[in-house]
């Protein structure tokens with residue numbers, strides 16, 4: 001079978017989405033399913049929708065356009081602030097976008113007028129993680145400007161934590177987001193229908209005995225795809241952590257020394273290293289490399305260890321029987337390894353059981 005390939009169990013992804021949707025609905029929170037780590041995979045988008053997510057979110061307009069072309073008609077949110085150069089495409093394809101800059105809002109408004117379409121706006125607030133967001137003291141003024149712009153509808157506010165600095169969503173910052181929603185509603189005399197509290201890192205907060213306040217939406221990607229929360233990367237009770245695996249093929253299998261010989265300078269990636277001499281080992285090369293995934297994020301089967309990687313070669317040490325040339329090895333993936341494998345033109349995607357579709361970009 002084609003290799004390397006991602007094997008994607010769509011039923012497990014639907015299950016993960018459904019369990020999270022049901023647990024959060026009990027708290028008055030709905031789920032936006034985030035497809036960006038799968039490059040907007042249609043199979044994964046549909047699996048999330050079968051699991052009951054309310055709409056889809058992706059950080060790249062190309063992915064949203066692709067899902068639209070494939071017939072996805074559900075609500076779609078552009079998660080990364082739109083580029084000023086792409087506002088026409090954003091208004092034409094996304095229902096909502098997350099925004100922080102007045103110039104971009106003005107651009108979206110002009111595109112809306114040109115295309116004769118309304119576009120929904122969620123203003124993102126900075127609550128300490130120091131990635132995207134309007135400083136809280138500036139939020140009301142920008143909300144006021146948004147409301148005044150033609151063809152834009154201020155639909156809500158949101159925040160994003162734990163992405164850049166690992167700042168945890170907690171009672172304090174979530175209460176601040178709720179309070180900001182109320183103060184904007186009072187000042188502008190309108191109702192915000194979306195108060196989006198964050199991403200998979202919010203699950204601990206949301207599912208504990210927390211004061212939910214006005215938060216009524218979470219944007220979930222990793223927790224649906226990999227079944228874990230993202231503050232400590234612990235598996236979530238009742239979810240599958242193996243919905244997506246990566247399979248690669250063995251192209252060399254030999255017993256070799258652990259220590260290189262000759263004069264040692266830099267390797268392909270600029271490192272200089274001299275491993276300790278542990279005598280001969282069973283060393284396998286798989287046809288997979290840094291161009292395809294993040295080698296540090298791979299979990300090989302028991303008895304095997306990833307010892308190195310270059311652009312196209314993954315080196316694995318096996319403690320038991322040496323894998324045969326032509327055989328396959330299956331790896332678990334963390335978010336970084338998964339996202340890069342999904343984006344590699346050399347890695348096929350095989351979904352089961354729903355579509356049986358094989359996506360091999362080559």
Ligand SMILES: *Cc1c(COP(=O)(O)O)cnc(C)c1O
Pocket residue numbers: 034036059079080098160198199200201219220221222223230
């Ligand atoms: C990626 C992203 C998400 C989803 O994050 P996960 O950790 O995958 O749940 C949510 N919101 C924004 C703004 C994002 O960029």
